[in-house]
Amino acid sequence: MxxxxxxxxxxxxxxxxxxxxxxxxxxxxxxxxxxxxxxxxxxxxxxxxxxxxxxxxxxxxxxxxxxxxxxxxxxxxxxxxxxxxxxxxxxxxxxxxxxxxxxxxxxxxxxxxxxxxxxxxxxxxxxxxxxxxxxxxxxxxxxxxxxxxxxxxxxxxxxxxxxxxxxxxxxxxxxxxxxxIRFGSFEHWASQRKVDELRQLADYVIDRFRPECRDAANPYAALLTDVGRRTGELIAQWQGVGFMHGVMNTDNMSILGLTLDYGPFGFMDAFDAGHICNHSDDHGRYSFKSQPVVGHWNLYALGRALSPLIGEAAAVEAAIEESYAPAFESRFVALLGAKLGFAGNLPGDEDFIGDTFALLQQHHPDYTQFFRALGRLPSRVDEAGRAAADAPMRDLFIDRDAADAWLALWRARLGAEGRPDAERQAAMNATNPKYVLRNWIAESAIRAARAKDYSEVNAVLACLSRPFDEQPEFERFAAPPPAWAEDLSVSCSS
Known part of the structure; x- marks a missing residue:
């Protein structure tokens, strides 16, 4: 050390x-x-x-x-x-x-x-x-x-x-x-038509971080393909936990596929696909549902910057189209399947995932609590005990009939695999966090810190370092926003 x-x-x-x-x-x-x-x-x-x-x-x-x-x-x-x-x-x-x-x-x-x-x-x-x-x-x-x-x-x-x-x-x-290094690092040299510097930067990234690209017929196209794949997988993971970056400018996009530059971010509370977490985003460019599309747009901006090194426009387009969308879709479907408790992918799963998001959009349950509660439910239940068994989920819905109808379809899908409940529930709890950094949690830590009390910052850090674990001492951080936090907003100054 x-x-x-x-x-x-x-x-x-x-x-x-x-x-x-x-x-x-x-x-x-x-x-x-x-x-x-x-x-x-x-x-x-x-x-x-x-x-x-x-x-x-x-x-x-x-x-x-x-x-x-x-x-x-x-x-x-x-x-x-x-x-x-x-x-x-x-x-x-x-x-x-x-x-x-x-x-x-x-x-x-x-x-x-x-x-x-x-x-x-x-x-x-x-x-x-x-x-x-x-x-x-x-x-x-x-x-x-x-x-x-x-x-x-x-x-x-x-x-x-x-x-x-x-x-x-x-x-x-x-x-x-x-x-x-960011997408914008390459856009800088491309905008000035300085191909030598553009090549130096690309060679630096390839040789230092992606040496496997050097063996490709076109190393720079291979780099763009790699960035496309990693970016697609990253944004699929954002969507899976309800994370919204808030300002997905190309200068805030990592060439290594990392989440970069935390400003007006947010985690979804009551689900709304159109939610805009950034108060400065007047037109909703960076809303939750728009993040996958913006990631694609940003890759085309990077592709244009790398085009002097890659060559034909068709090669640039191929590098993006063969990497980003397939990576996003495969990771998203696999992740949502795991969140729902599926051991593997079966025909019809993508439709069921779409129906699940339609349910969430119509009834707006808490996103994190929805999936966490699902992991507590049994896969089989008789009519007499159904209301009690499903209470953790039904309590998230005003329209409990809608919850019951969806749960029946969910249980039918689980029955196609016959996975033991204990195995499924353990896997779901290792995929669906109980704790995320909701804005009200960050705000409570900030308010204490402004008064020179840093214990809440450290408590939040300790809790979020084990987001999938039951932590009775931090149960308060699993709650949806309290009344005082309803009007919280974050902007680019955040």
């Missing part, structure tokens, strides 16, 4: 030509303090647990003290925002410290909220406590759900004021990922 001083930096991205980034140190944060840290993420880089309790730990991850071997920089990229070309963007409030070799893989360490860079576009380069806690908790929650994501090591706060809609306090969240 390493101390902060012995972390083994090997900064591969910093060895790219200078055009890809600007080297600069973070801006010091006044009187930083630790809000929370993730021991699980610390283990990814081999950081000893005791290091999290060091007095100077907040200063290091506020950007006030540089780690030996780090080479801080801000990367340049461009992108489409809400479907409109936004031109040059870049790390406007993030500083990449470098890459640390952890057990089995390398992890880039990035400070988000560490001050202005040349890409800040007149912004202050800071993050606020509210958004930093949300990103910290959701990064770790998604990892525990088994969904590809960037990770979060810690949140460091400060009483320094930052203006958003109101005056808030500053914070820095430390993020980890094998790479923070």
């Amino acid at each position: 390493h101390t902060l001083e012995t972390l083994p930096f090997d900064n591969a991205f910093a060895r790219l030509p200078a055009a890809f980034y600007t080297r600069l140190p973070p801006e010091p944060l006044p009187r930083p303090y630790l809000v929370a840290a993730s021991p699980d993420t610390a283990r990814l880089i081999g950081l000893a647990p005791d290091e999290l309790a060091r007095a100077d730990f907040p200063a290091v991850f506020a950007g006030n003290v540089m780690l030996p071997g780090s080479e801080p920089l801000a990367a340049v990229y461009s992108g489409h925002q809400f479907g409109v070309w936004a031109g040059q963007l870049g790390d406007g409030r993030a500083h990449l410290l470098g890459e640390v070799q952890g057990p089995g893989s390398g992890w880039e360490i990035q400070l988000k909220g560490a001050g202005q860079t040349p890409y800040s576009r007149f912004a202050d380069g800071r993050a606020v406590l509210r958004s930093s806690i949300r990103e910290f908790l959701c990064s770790e929650a998604m990892a525990a759900l088994g969904i590809p994501t960037t990770r979060a090591l810690c949140v460091v706060g400060s009483d320094a004021p930052v203006r958003r809609e109101t005056i808030e306090t500053a914070a820095v969240v430390t993020r980890l990922a094998p790479s923070f």
Whole structure:
């Protein structure tokens, strides 16, 4: 295990030509303090647990003290925002410290909220406590759900004021990922018709992360195919847990297929396929039901950027069409089948999944509770005991007749496999989380943290690190939104 001083930096991205980034140190944060840290993420880089309790730990991850071997920089990229070309963007409030070799893989360490860079576009380069806690908790929650994501090591706060809609306090969240390269990183060079730089970036990604693509007849088409497959599988997993990213701009899409840039995200409460979690999304471009379509659109933006390397437009289209939709559909059907308790895929399952979502859309039960409750039900029940046996599900519906009718069809489907209840229920509970980061849960932790009470942040972190387990001590986090949270909203400032 390493101390902060012995972390083994090997900064591969910093060895790219200078055009890809600007080297600069973070801006010091006044009187930083630790809000929370993730021991699980610390283990990814081999950081000893005791290091999290060091007095100077907040200063290091506020950007006030540089780690030996780090080479801080801000990367340049461009992108489409809400479907409109936004031109040059870049790390406007993030500083990449470098890459640390952890057990089995390398992890880039990035400070988000560490001050202005040349890409800040007149912004202050800071993050606020509210958004930093949300990103910290959701990064770790998604990892525990088994969904590809960037990770979060810690949140460091400060009483320094930052203006958003109101005056808030500053914070820095430390993020980890094998790479923070985005779709927009490629769009940047393509928009400037700089094919040499475009090729250098693609070669960097292939050689470092996807070496199997190098053996293909066209390595760059193979890279696009790989990104399409991983993106399709990722978004299928988002849909499966009711996660909404909120701002799927191309500069927020990871070239490695990770969930990247947690801002105005949300997890579904009462189901509504048209739900828009981002208050800034006036036209619903990034609604829940639109996420698969937007992922497809974003891949075409990436494909256009890579076309100087791939060649014919038909090859670009083939790389996307043969990867994204098949990957999304196969992963989604398999995942929903598992959530429903099916051991395998049988003819008619896709229609049944469609009927299930029609039921959810018509009656709006809580999405997470619906699937979790389903895992408690028996596959066989007599008429006399049906109401009691099905109570966990029927209680989620105002129209209980609709629930009963659907449950009859569900039990008929289970009967086609004859799977033992104990086996099925265990599998369903390992697939359907009991706990997700609902907005009200994040908000309760934020409100406590603003009063200098960080125990709720740590309680939420502990709970969401085991989202599939029964945790009586955290039963309150399994509840739907309380009355006080009905008007909560998140926006791009989140």
